[in-house]
Every structure is written in C-alpha cells, then in structure tokens.
Amino acid sequence: MHDIRFIRENPEAFDAALARRGADPVAAAILALDEKRRAVATKLQEAQSRRNEASKAIGKAMGQGNTDEAEALKAEVAQIKQDMPALEERERELGEQLQTALAVIPNMPFDDVPEGANEESNVEVSTWGTKPEFDFEPKEHADFAPDLGMDFETGTKLSGARFTFLRGDMARLHRALGQFMIDRQTREYGYTECMPPVLVRDEAMYGTDKLPKFAEDSFRTTEAHWLIPTSEVPLTASVMGDLLDESALPIRLTALTQCFRSEAGSAGRDTRGFIRQHQFEKCELVSIVKPEDSSAEHERMTGAAEAILQALDLPYRKVLLCTGDMGFGARKTYDLEVWLPGQSAYREISSCSNTGDFQARRMNTRYRPEGEKKKTEFVHTLNGSGLAVGRTLVAVIENYQQADGSVLVPEVLHPYMDGVTKLEPVS
Template identity: 85%
Template sequence: MHDIRLIRDDPEGFDANLARRGADPVSAQILSLDEERRALTTKLQEAQSRRNEASKAIGMAMGQGDKEKAEALKAEVAELKQTMPALEENERKLGAKLQDRLARIPNLPFDDVPQGDDEEGNVEISVWGEKPSFDFEPKEHADFAPSLGMDFETGTLLSGARFTFLRGDMARLHRALGQFMIDLQTRAHGYTECMPPVLVKDEAMYGTDKLPKFAEDSFRTTDDHWLIPTSEVSLTASVMDQMLDESTLPIRLTALTQCFRSEAGSAGRDTRGFIRQHQFEKCELVSIVKPENSEAEHERMTRAAEEVLEALGLPYRKMLLCTGDMGFGARKTYDLEVWLPGQGAYREISSCSNTGDFQARRMNSRYKVTGEKKRKEFVHTLNGSGLAVGRTLVAIIENYQQADGSVAVPEALAPYMGGVTKLEPVS
C-alpha cells in the first residue's frame, strides 16, 4: 500500500516510477477520488459541528423563552440527523473505493533496480560453483526419478495434475533437505523457528499483498480461509496491527511449511516433473526491520539463502530482477537460480525481496522510535526462500545423478539420512 501523500506531493514522479514497471499512470484517478472523499469528509464534519452547535443553542433558546427559535433549531437538528447517515455512507464507500484502488497499485522500484520488460532484462550479479561434468548424457529428473521413488502417476491419481507422491529414500531425502535448511537458518543465521498456521484469514492475505490482486493464484476453503501460498503470509502477518518497540527489531523468522498455489497463471509451463506443484514445501525467511536497515538486511537474507546452495554443492547464479520481472509487492528482488544439467539451464530456486513499508502500511505494523514519544514509523518487511525444498530436491537429483541411474546424497545431508548415501533405482 502506498502513502497517498506521495501521490499528492508528486503525482508526476509517482506515475514516472510506475511507468518503470510498465504500469499505467494512476495519479489523476487517485487524486480525483481523494479530493471527492476529502470534500465529503469536510461536509460531514461541518454537518456534525452544526448539529452540535444547534443542539446546544436549543437549550439556550428555551432558557430565554424563545420557543420559535428553539423549534426552528430542533427542525434543523432533525434534518441533519436525517441527511448525515447518507453522507457517512457515501464517505465510507468512497474511502473503500480509494483503498481498493490504492491496494491494486504495485510497489515502486528502488533506483538501482534495472529497467526491463521481462526476465530478459534481469542482470547477473554473480555465479558460484562449477557445473558438473558427466561421462554420459545427463537426464532430466522427470525421466529417471520415478524409479527412485518420485511417483507422478499416484500423485495424479489421487489429486490430479501437479501433485506427486514421494516414496522411500526419495521421501527421506526431501525430509532431510527441509530439516537441513531450517537448522542452517536458525543455527547459523539467527532466524527464530516458527510453526505458523497454513490456513489464514483475508486480513493476513491482504496485509501481505496477496489480495485482492492475486486471489485466483491461491486456494480458498469453503469457510473463507486461505491455504497459504508461502509462509511469508503467516510470518509477516504475525506483526499485523502491532506497535512494536524499537528494541525488538530486527525480528527474523523462519518456518518450514507446506505451501499451496493454484498456478492459475502458469498453464502449459513445467507440466512435467516436480518443478511446479500445487502443494510443495518451503523454508521461508522473513525479516521485520527499521527502514534504515532494510537494504543491508536484504543482502544478509540473500546470503543466508545462498549458503544453503553452497553447502549442498549446487552451482547457481544470483540475478537482480528488472522492473518488469519483480513481484507486485517488491521494491527490489534477487533471484537465485540453480543449475539443472538435465535441462541445461538455470532455474529459480529462491527469490528474496525487500518490500519497504508496502506491506507494513497494509498491515498497520509500526514501531515506536526510542526517545521520541510521539514518533512512530512503519517497519520494513523482507521475505525470501531459504529454499524451496522440492526444487532443491530436483537440483540434487540432476546434479548428483550417476550413470547407473542412482543419485549420490550430498555430504551435508549425511546426518539426516541415517546412513543412506545413495538413492538406488527400484525395479
């Protein structure tokens, strides 16, 4: 959510920043609604003031024996009482309309975000690791993982497309990855482990900019709860409507949860394999910080995600997303893309974003500035994957595949695998 004062103070500059994201100008429409609402508010306040004045004057007129004036004042008060509810309702509707319009405007990019229309405009920041060499033609995971326990057929039978049933050591490796990630983020990077709900109310989805724009991308229950598309929703919304003490910041939270996405906008993409599922597991990172610390926190969070890939020996590159490829709520985003030899391509495995105060305004999450009684600021929120477990599993399968169809287990996962060092094909 944007501070409407930014639009009032510099409508041309606001629209120019929106144009960097390929969005149409909105200032004229927003300011027109704002002026209409403010005029109505003024009219309502004047009516309330006049009603109070007239009510007091009735007593004075009665005390002076001026019944005619008292009756006229009573009639005026009665008329105001009749007309004011309509004014209040119109003000409410205009306020809701303005709020809804503001809620649909994407965040503004930082100045150092590169200009671009789509992923072709993203900028490579760094590359880590050497791509593995094979003395055989490496396969895509979808072509040989079924023999290792990645059962696409049963998943489809039970639930339909984009669901998978993991069995045996494949399921164990998936579990090991999640445990390894959550342990690394809590022990090495100081994140507090959480177990949040995966069903949330409208307010949590709205506060983390998933509603109203992206309703079709998530699953809704019959009792009006939402299955979280990421635990960013639960973790970030945990400070919703709170006035935090400055001494509690930064707050760093992590959770390993199931996530659910309808993938409404991805028809035809990644229909094979385990890359894009309706149900998946992810280790999420969330930070709530003071505004002046958010850029440094963004670098810190991204580094925490990178260390997972490095510990697992998975080659990757770090990309700075351009204006046309960033998410709706982000001001700046780094993507980590892992190398998949079976596809011969880098694929996104983590996305770390700084949203500035965009979500905090929607959630009404602020903090008291120490030593200044009246000064309160909106916090800045950041979120990232550390990492997506399913995609990391795919990366291990493809990078550690052997000529005989087996897959070696990375050394970092040995403590979690109970002596299993290799996934073997099952006949």
C-alpha cells in the same frame, strides 16, 4: 498499499515510478477519488460541528425565553441528524473505493532496479560454484527419478496433475533437505523457527498483497479460509495491526511448511517433473525491520539463502530482477537460480524481496522509535525462500546423478539420512 499523501505531493514521480514497471499512470484518477472523499469528509465534519453548536444554542435560547429561535434550532439539528447518515455512508463508500483502487497498484521499484519488460532484462550479479562434468549425457530428473521413488503416476492418480508421491529414500532425502535448511537458518542466521497455520483468513492474504489481485493463484476452502501460497503470509501477518517497540526489531522468522498454489497463471509451464507443483514444501524467511535497515537486511537474507546452496555445493547464479519481472509487492528482488544439468539451464530456486512499507501499510504494522511518545512509523518487511525444498531436491538429483541411475547424497546431508549416502534405483 501506497501512501496517499505521497501521491498527493508527488503525483508525477508516482506515475513515473509505475511507468518503469510498465503500468499506466493512475495518479490523476486516484487523486480525483481522494478529493471526492475529502470533500464529503469536510461536509460531514462541518455538519457535526454545526450540530454541536446548534445543540448548545438551544439551551441558551431557552434560557433567554426565545422559544421561536429554540424551535428553529431544534429543527435544524433534526435535519442535520437526518442528513448525516447519508454523508457517513458516502464517505465510507468513497473510502472503500479509494482503498480498492490503491490495493491493485504495484509497488514502486527502488532506483537501482534495472528497467525492463521481462526476464530478458534481468541482470546477473554473480555466479558461484563449478558446473559438474559428466562422462555420460546427464538426464532431466523426470526421466530417471521415478526409479528412485519420485512417483508421478500415483500423485496424478490421487490428486491430478502437478501432484507427486515420494517414496523411500527419495522421501527421506526431501525431509533431510527441509530439516537441514531450517536448522541452518535458525542456528547460523538467527531466524526464529515457527510453525504457523497453513489456513488463513482474508486479512492475512490481503495484508501480504496476495489479495485481491492474485486470488486465482491460491486455493480457498469452502469455509472461506485460504491455503497459504507461502508461509510468508502467516509469518508476516503475525505482526498485523501491531505497534512494536523499536527494541523488538529486527524480527526474523522462519518456517518449514507445506505451501499450495493453483498455478492459474502458469498453464503449460513445467508440466513434467517436480519443478512446479500445486503442493510443495518451502523454508521461508521473513524479516520485519526499521526502514533504514531494510536494504542491508535484504543482502543479509539473500546471503542466508545462498549459504544453503553453497553448503550443498550446487552451482547457482544471483540475478537482480528488472522492473517488469518483479513481484507485485516488491521494491527490489534477487532471484537465485540453480544449475540443472539435465536442462542445461539455470532455474529459479529462491526469490528474496524487499517490499519496503508496502505490506506494513496494508497490515497497519508500525513501530515507535525509541524516545518518541506519540510518533510512529511503518516497518519494512522482507521475504525470501531459504529454500524451496522440492526444487532443491531436483537440483541435488540432477547435479549428483551417476551413470548407473543412482544419486549421491551431498555430504552435508549425511547426518540427516541415517546412514544412506546414495539413492539406488528400485528394481
């Protein structure tokens, strides 16, 4: 959500920031709607003030024996009371229209975000690791993982396309990855482990900018709950409506949860394999910080996600997304893209975003600076994957594949695998 005062004071700068994202100018329309709302609010305040003044004057007129004046004042008060509900309803309607208009405007990018229309304009910041060399032609995971327990057929039989049934050591490896991630994020990076609900109300989805714009990308139950597309939603919304003490910041939360996405906007993409699923597991990172700390926190969060890839010895690159490729609520985003030998390509495995105060305004989450009695400020929120478990599983399978179809288990995962160091094809 945007600050209407900023738009009033900087309409040209606001439109220029949106233009960098390829969005049309909206400041004039927003301000026209805001002016209508403020005009009605002024009329309402004037009516309330006049009602109070006239009510007091009635008693004075009666005390002076001026019956005609008292009756006239009573009639005026009655008319004001009759007119006020319509003014109140009009103010409410215009306020809702303004909120609706603001709710679908994307966030403004930071100045250091490169401008561009799509992923072609993203900027590679760094690379890490050495791509593995094979004495055979490496395969895509979808071509050999079924023999290791990645059962696409049963997943489809049970639930349809983009669902998978993991078995045996493949399921164990998936579990090991998730446990390893949550352990590292809590023990080494100070995130507090949480177990949030995976069903949330509209307010939580709206506050984290998933509604109204992206309703079609999520699943909704018949009882009007939403299945979370990421635990960013409940973790961030856990402070929805709160007034926090400065001493409570930063708040760093993590959760390993199931996530659910309809993938309505990705028809035809990654239909093979385990890359893009309707149901998947992810270790999410969320930070709630003071505004002046959010840029440094963004770097810290991205580093925490990178550390998982480094521990697994998976080659990757860090990419700064351009204005046209960033998510709706982001002001700046780093993507981590892991190397997949079977595809001979880098693929996204984590996005870490700084949303500034965009979500905080939607959630009405503030903090009181130390020493202040009345002044409050909106917090900044950040979110990132540390990491997407399924995509990490794919990366491990492809990077550690052997000529005989087996897969070596990364050494760092051995303590989680109960002695299993290699996934063997099931005969």
